[in-house]
Amino acid sequence: MGKHNLDLPALIGSRICHDLISPIGAINNGLELLNMSGTGAAPGPELDLIGQSVESASARVRFFRIAFGAAGEQSMGNGEIISILRDLFAGTRFEVEWQIDAPQPRSAVRMSFLALLCLESALHHGGHIRIEEAGGLFTLTARADKIGIEPSFWGLLTDPEQETQLQPAQVQFALLPLLAADMGRQVAFQVRDTELRLTF
Secondary structure, three states: OOOOOOOOHHHHHHHHHHHHHHHHHHHHHHHHHHOOOOOOOOOOOHHHHHHHHHHHHHHHHHHHHHHHOOOOOEEOOOOOOOOOOOOHOOHHHHHHHEOOOOOEEEHHHHHHHHHHHHHHHOOOOOEEEEEEEEOOOEEEEEEEOOOOOOOOHHHHOOOOOOOOOOOOOHHHHHHHOOOOOOOOOOOOOOOOOOOEEEEE
């Protein structure tokens, strides 16, 4: 990255998410104005569908801005994190609990969000995910009726040097161990028939 040692991919991710937030918010504001315009037309399924799509897009951009953007040195409060997770998984087959009360460094939240994406990929029919921290160790525990992992992807978490052909949907498996190593941490996981646990 040259003498500036910039994390260019993360900065690009931050820029894209930052620039997308404004037009998504504008669409949402436009929908609210339409609903309040008093034209006499009853709100139809079209506006409902647009509204739901805008809410989903906004939630994803907020989540991805943390997961794939530049972390910085600031911390994130409990309320903001819970709000992002609630909006992202609303109406899905996933239930996610952020069981950490104290504010956390943005870098730790970033790794937690990437770990969450890893777990989500193994819960093909949905499930429950709990995120906890004790003594600096973060633990994400997923429980579901059926859990299925792809060994080649999950192997990257403990051996980032192994050769694995990734698609965009699996980039979190390559990024998480790199970020953990930068912070002097190691990623580990345990899998059972109905439980999957990831720590860093």
